[in-house]
Amino acid sequence: MARKVLSGNSAQAYAARLARVQVVSAYPITPQTSIVEKIADFVASGELPAQYVKVESEHSALQVCLSASALGARTYTATSSQGLLLMHELLHWASGMRAPIVMGVVNRAVAPPWNIGADHTDTISQRDTGWLQFYAESNQEVLDTVLEAFRLAEDPAVRLPVMVAEDAFYLSHTVEPVDVPDPAQVDRFLPPREPHAVLVPGETARLGSFTGPDRYVDFRRQLARAVREVPRTLAEVEADYARVVGRDLGGPLPTYRADDADAVLLTMGTATTTARGVVDDLRAAGRKVGLAQLRLFRPFPDDTIRQLGVSVDRLGVVDRAYTFGPSGPVATEVGAALYGVSRRPLLTSFLAGIGGRDVTPHEVRRMFDTLLSDEPPSTHWEDLEEEAAVRG
Amino acid sequence: MAKLTIPAEEWMFSGHAACPGCGPALAMRLLLKGLGPRTIVSVPACCWTVIGTPFPTTALRVGVLDNAIEATGASISGLRAAADALGLADVTVVGFAGDGGTADIGLQALSGMLERRTDAIYAMYDNEAYMNTGVQRSGATPWGAWTTTTPVGPAARGKPEPKKDVMGIVLAHRPVYAATLSPSFPEDFDRKVELAKGLRGPRFLHIFAPCPPGWRFDSAETIALGRLATETGVFPLYEVLDGRLRITRKVSTLRPVSDYLAKQGRFQHLTPEEIARIEAQVRTDWERLLAREREDGPAPA
Numbered sequence: 001m002a003r004k005v006l007s008g009n010s011a012q013a014y015a016a017r018l019a020r021v022q023v024v025s026a027y028p029i030t031p032q033t034s035i036v037e038k039i040a041d042f043v044a045s046g047e048l049p050a051q052y053v054k055v056e057s058e059h060s061a062l063q064v065c066l067s068a069s070a071l072g073a074r075t076y077t078a079t080s081s082q083g084l085l086l087m088h089e090l091l092h093w094a095s096g097m098r099a100p101i102v103m104g105v106v107n108r109a110v111a112p113p114w115n116i117g118a119d120h121t122d123t124i125s126q127r128d129t130g131w132l133q134f135y136a137e138s139n140q141e142v143l144d145t146v147l148e149a150f151r152l153a154e155d156p157a158v159r160l161p162v163m164v165a166e167d168a169f170y171l172s173h174t175v176e177p178v179d180v181p182d183p184a185q186v187d188r189f190l191p192p193r194e195p196h197a198v199l200v201p202g203e204t205a206r207l208g209s210f211t212g213p214d215r216y217v218d219f220r221r222q223l224a225r226a227v228r229e230v231p232r233t234l235a236e237v238e239a240d241y242a243r244v245v246g247r248d249l250g251g252p253l254p255t256y257r258a259d260d261a262d263a264v265l266l267t268m269g270t271a272t273t274t275a276r277g278v279v280d281d282l283r284a285a286g287r288k289v290g291l292a293q294l295r296l297f298r299p300f301p302d303d304t305i306r307q308l309g310v311s312v313d314r315l316g317v318v319d320r321a322y323t324f325g326p327s328g329p330v331a332t333e334v335g336a337a338l339y340g341v342s343r344r345p346l347l348t349s350f351l352a353g354i355g356g357r358d359v360t361p362h363e364v365r366r367m368f369d370t371l372l373s374d375e376p377p378s379t380h381w382e383d384l385e386e387e388a389a390v391r392g
Numbered sequence: 393m394a395k396l397t398i399p400a401e402e403w404m405f406s407g408h409a410a411c412p413g414c415g416p417a418l419a420m421r422l423l424l425k426g427l428g429p430r431t432i433v434s435v436p437a438c439c440w441t442v443i444g445t446p447f448p449t450t451a452l453r454v455g456v457l458d459n460a461i462e463a464t465g466a467s468i469s470g471l472r473a474a475a476d477a478l479g480l481a482d483v484t485v486v487g488f489a490g491d492g493g494t495a496d497i498g499l500q501a502l503s504g505m506l507e508r509r510t511d512a513i514y515a516m517y518d519n520e521a522y523m524n525t526g527v528q529r530s531g532a533t534p535w536g537a538w539t540t541t542t543p544v545g546p547a548a549r550g551k552p553e554p555k556k557d558v559m560g561i562v563l564a565h566r567p568v569y570a571a572t573l574s575p576s577f578p579e580d581f582d583r584k585v586e587l588a589k590g591l592r593g594p595r596f597l598h599i600f601a602p603c604p605p606g607w608r609f610d611s612a613e614t615i616a617l618g619r620l621a622t623e624t625g626v627f628p629l630y631e632v633l634d635g636r637l638r639i640t641r642k643v644s645t646l647r648p649v650s651d652y653l654a655k656q657g658r659f660q661h662l663t664p665e666e667i668a669r670i671e672a673q674v675r676t677d678w679e680r681l682l683a684r685e686r687e688d689g690p691a692p693a
Contacts, residue, residue: 022477023470051473056504060466063459063501067434067470070457073477089460199455201430201475201483208458209447 001185001246006178008171011139012078012104012164013038014178015146017048018186019102022073025053025064030116031172032080032106039076058083062090062101069099070207072195074150078104080168081122082111088126094161095130095223097207098197100153101161102146103131107269107320108168109355117356118167120268120321124297124329130223132162132230133298135268139176142166144241144249145295147181147190151237154193157229167320168356170270181245189244227299234296250293252301253308257283258290263314263371264345266292268330271318271352271359278364289368294330302337309338314371315345320353327379352382398582399425408451410443413611415601415618417443418575419517420452420488423599426585427513429454431484432475434468436498437461438490439524440517464489465501468512476511484589485512491532492522495556506565506594513588513595516558519603527606531556534626535673536666538658539606550661554673559598563632568593571631571640574600576618580629580640587633600627608657620652625678636688639681649674 006014012035016024024043026036042048051073053064058079065075079087084105094101109119123133132152136142142164149162166172181189199205211219235251242248257279258264267275272293282289292308294301309315319328326332331349338344350367353359363382370376403424410417416439424431432455435441441458445451459467464487471485487505489498494516502514521539522528529539534555538544542551562570568591571584581599588595602618604611621627622641626649629641649671653659662670 023473025470025473051477053469053473054508055466055469056500056507059463060469060501060504063463063466064470064473067457067459067467068474068477069470071432071471071474071478071480073474075474090463093460199432199457201432201455201480203455204450204453206444206447206450206452206456206458208456209444209450210441210458211447215447 001182002180003177004180005175006139007034007173007175008136008139008142008166009034009106009173010038011143011178012146012166013042014180015143016076017042018181018183019074019076019147019150019190020192021048021050021076023051023053023065023068023075024077025055025061025075026077026079027055027058027061027083029058029080029083031108031168032078032083032104034172035078035104058086059090062087062094065101066090066094066097066099069101070097070199072193072198074193075101076103077101078106080106081108084122084126085110088129091126091129091131096219098159099161100150100159100193102149102153103161103163104146105163105165106168106172107165115355116168118170118270118320118353119355120165120319121323123163123165124321124323127298130160131298132160132296133165134163134295135165135297136171137270137272137293139171140178141249142171143178143180144245144247147186148237148241148249151190152230152233155233155237156196157233158226159196160226165269167270185245189241230299231301231303249295251304252294252296253304254293254295255308256291256293258292258308258312260288261290261312262288263316263368264290264292264308264312265316265318265364265367265371266294266330266334267318268294268297269320271320274359274361275318275364278361278368282365282368287368297330300333300337305334305337306341309341309344312345314376316348316350316367316371318350318352318359318367322351322354346376347378348376349379350382351380357383397579401425403429403453405451405453407445408443409445410439411605411611413604413614414443415519415575415603415614416440416517418614419599419601422575422578422581423486423488423515423585424452424454426582427484427486427589430482431486432457432471434459434464434471434487436464436489436493437524438493439519440488442524461493462497463501464493464498465503465505465514468514469505469508469510472510472512487512487514489514489516490523491516491518491520492530495531495558499561503565506562506567506596510594511592513597515597515599517599517601519601519606520555521606523603523606532558536659536662536670538661544661549666562596565594566635567596569631569633570596570598572598572600572627572629574618574622574627574629576615577622577629577641584631609655613655617652617655620647620655623647624649624652625674626652628678628681630681633691636691637681637684639685646675646678
């Protein structure tokens, strides 16, 4: 184990190197670029003996990974925002082909207007493509989650691609101390990929193919089974990671001081750190508030959400994205998970931090105030410019 | 009698789903004869998606990877990268895409693959329209041709734009090797495939692939029509190796282009003036090809 000072983007690159990826392909986009630059350095220095295919678009980057994966290689790519949107068609291909690709995504706002700030709309709008989606709070978590992602993606029960998302600039370009495991540790945790259902030169096979209604549904059903296996497999993978590397990431929804809380705020990504500080401050002032960090957005951990739901009266969900739904996208999912549960909390959807706006401690305190007010609203946009103007 | 040079072994099963007289089926059959079994073929959405037969069957005795229609160039870059990473150096990686998937929607990925010098073969089988979707015009449809999206009527005369010069686009990338091939000339076809197989770097094959239902001709005439295409100068056979162009099927006197057009329903509406216009273009292109060959000169000994 070596302690290094790394940005989130460097953490992605170090994790890809530790995972001994065999094929990397990428197209540059702000703020992902320093990931692919770092990997280029690792390849140039010989520290990462991978094939690095520099392509003419994100669409091609993902196709390179897909096709390389179809021959059995371990593959990695990284992108952000518009680049991820361009990949959309191939995201479906990757899950349908059961390709265990791991992709780093730097969450960035979607144009127009152009904006390179942190915003989850890019990944959230790929929620229906069959990729697992993790959201990291810290650079340490970025590195650890990328390593876990390879194990999970290649697990025989799962065999699905995984995105590991990090907030633009708050993580991608901010350095923090990160414990980097030794290669030998990682090798024990993550052995070489055992290819399954891949093309073998000289053997008759077809991957992809086409089917009519008679067979297609069975492929979808198999995907559904794989998705359902994720929570159990994630628990195994995380237990193994804790045993070998010494860090337990806490499953899909780690909570903080939530057990006896009157109100819990659910966050994804870096807003979590700010909210944790506010929880401590409010607890010190005698208010019973808590926090839940949603690490895994796809598949959505319904069971874990329901366990949280029965233990709390007021639940606020912070969404760093607006996706045209009745509330913030994560809040909508939380609401759906809680539907039908006899005892469920009042739910408030907070839209905050959109397009790189800071989610400040002041704002988080206001969210708790709103949550604990007599009649919390169902949806609330935090800190709008127009409201700021009215406030003066 | 000429010595039979085409490998006898078949890597395509007889049980496939092509139409009778299908040019693309012949193209695949001949291509694999030249490439042999240690070949991985990446196939985008095209006629061959269907010709290759549905899951759980396959019409080819090699590994086949389906890919999105616009992604063939990237797919073969990925296959090559994996083959190199996994120590499978002897694998021949081939993209086998239609003209729409190459000249139109797949042009960017093709350009990328050529530019990054992927060690693979990209084969475009050219049936001059989107045939799998039912004969819609593509960038590779020739001027004046009827298709379902370039119909003929009082206000329209078939496709109003000329055929896209895919070979010209490919040659601008300076590939290691590029050639035009026709199943009607199987010895020439096979020689080019085997030559391409032995080279390293990006290689491009433009394969003429007549489509009886799409071009509206008798499915028994596929081979004859392919010969006419070359003998009239509509589809000349040539290759470019190390930047040097050589015509591999010399035609001393081009036959009138009407011999080729008259066989096909898609050109039946053309007037003598319109046919004369096509004739003039074909002859200009042929003269340019001859001039380029003269200019390049013979390969150094």
